[in-house]
Amino acid sequence: MPRPFTRLPEPWAFVRHFSPNWFAMTMGTGVLALVLARLPWTLPGQLALAEALWWFGVALFATFGLLFLARLLLHRDTLWPMLLHPVQSMFLGAIPMGLAMLIGGLVQFGPAHWGAEAYRVAHGLWWLDAAMALASALLVPYLMFTRQQHALEKMTAVWLLPIVAPEVAAGAAGGLVPHLDPAAARAMLALGFVLWGLSLALAFSLITLVLLRLALHKLPDTDFAATSWLPLGPLATGCLGLLTLGQDAPAAFAGTALAGAAELAPGLALVGGLALWGAGLWWLVTAVLFTRHYIRDNMAFNLGWWGFTFPLGVFALATFELGRLTELRFFVLIGLVLSVQLAAIWLLVLQRTLRGAWHGELFQAPCLAGPSAPAHGVLRAD
Template sequence: MNWRPLTYKQHPAEVIRHFTPNWFTMTMGTGILLLMIHAFPYPFPGQDMTARVLWWIDSAFYGLFTLLFSARLVLETDSVRNLLEHPVQSMFLGAIPMGLVPIINGGLLFGMPVWLAQDLWWLDAALAAGCGWLVPYLMFTRQQHSLEGMTAVWLLPIVASEVTASSGGYLAPHLPLAAARTVIALSYALWAFSVPLALGIVAVVFLRLVLHKLPDRAMAASSWLVLGPLGTGALALLVLGEAAGPVFAGTPLAAAASFARPFGVIAGAMLWAYGAWWWAMAWLFTLRYIRRGLPFNMGWWGFTFPLGVYTAATLVLAQQSAMVALKVYGALLVVQLVGFWGVVAARTLHGMWHGYLFNAPCLATEQPEPHNA
């Protein structure tokens, strides 16, 4: 019997076996949406409540997905090797720490105990750094890749560290000084751990597009992924620069910390402008794909989180530079994000209900195991 996609009528054990880390991109997209709704620069009725409800929904889905993925690791250990050696599915391991960050940041807004947010941040930092080492090592030693076959999905395990770094800038002001200094110092290290390597991958993405043109329609959403490292890289510099001054005041690093804010604005603005080029290009790619027809898959969540972190960088840059045009542009980006999220969430819930999205490509060569009803 040949492998086939799952349906909702199949045994729950098959759902566990076919549960892949790309489901965490759903929590990434929903999480960044709730944060941008909360940060929307033009207040509207129900703004805080909408963000709060989405935070609870996002947290519930993250908990569910963690249980399902943990069950796969424990109960389906034979399938883990397939996942780690798959040249695309393994990249989505980076979505696990990235999906946790909006829950931490939202928790700081909605009353999560600071000690819990701090513990989750340290867990997230460990997961992000682990993905940043493990997946590239597997790429170098076990997986098969080619320039023609590569896409911006390569960025996912790398960008996780800078996403955690940006969260450190939001967490630090809530901590005692000693803990805040450690978090900010580590956040800068995580930024350096990620952004330079991500920019190198972006250069390779550009070369691949020149030589081999656009990826297959199934990877259409990957056009937006480049906004991720550029948006988050800028956001991290902006929020860390703002937090560093008060935290390091009166220490030997006070002079460097006082420079961190203007440096964050200057360097963040340059990364943001680079992102503006890719934002326009991603729209051109997407319109071209739409004319050819877009098959839905979980990769569509790539339309949301990269756009969301670029939107966050836009709004913070607008705040720190007091530029009204950036504030308006950021608001328009939030509207775009809401539109993208609405379409992708509706298609995802339909696929979850009918079961056809529980489909692990890394197991495509296997025969399904029989289960009793």
């Protein structure tokens, strides 16, 4: 086996050049674990495999968190270049989104090991996640408006990453609310709806700009192939979050002044979820067609390929939830197809990522590459 880190741009580059792009790996791994756990039937070893993937995601998040913290503490001069970079800064939203997936796994797998304590830990982590999600949704756009340089022809759907994080946190709240006491449940549910509305409204605005950019300037180059899937993320997360929050509302607000409105929430959420799922289906088909176009152009691997996994996984989760609520086999069958596709893509991207990390070629932060670095800031591993 060849020696590791033979292609690092400098010694200890895996610390100085560690970028938030890596947290997209925890997003894709965490969502695959949840999809496996929520398949409409249980196969031998299925839940064990799902839990193992969740633990793998936990280990990844802890490792990435330590490396990112080490970069900020030991190389503080790299903070502003990262924040001012027009692409690298967007991936700050991947940190709370990765944590939200792990919180969902803790709710799913934790009680079997730690009982009710798992819900208490998940509750505390959720408030941390919501705070980080709001910070990314406020800080990064502010820097876009005041310090960063952008142009419509260079725009991609990566702009969605920081403002979708609150929506992902809202979806995580939907799974946790039923396990909390009434006061905590109401507070989390109310904030969950606020985060959902804040994020989805901005996401629709950005998706509109993405469509305009595609019409005027056509597809971005192959380095941005995976960004074609990113608009599916807020549509799928919006669907799933609305469904789960709506189902939680009657019990959470029972006996309060909002009890009457809460009784209507499940039905309204189902109607809204179906509408968002339809919008997501259009984008799913479009993204598949875009990807076929990119494959013909021999797209090279980069960390952005993890963008193929998370939107697809959340759409699969939303599809299974619609199947459960509507009792229509149509959704179950589509969810199974999406799940198989997700597992295949995850295995491919994981293999390429591990190979690139072993050689060290993925540890090259574009924001530190000097003025000649490409503006898009993709980490390549050809």
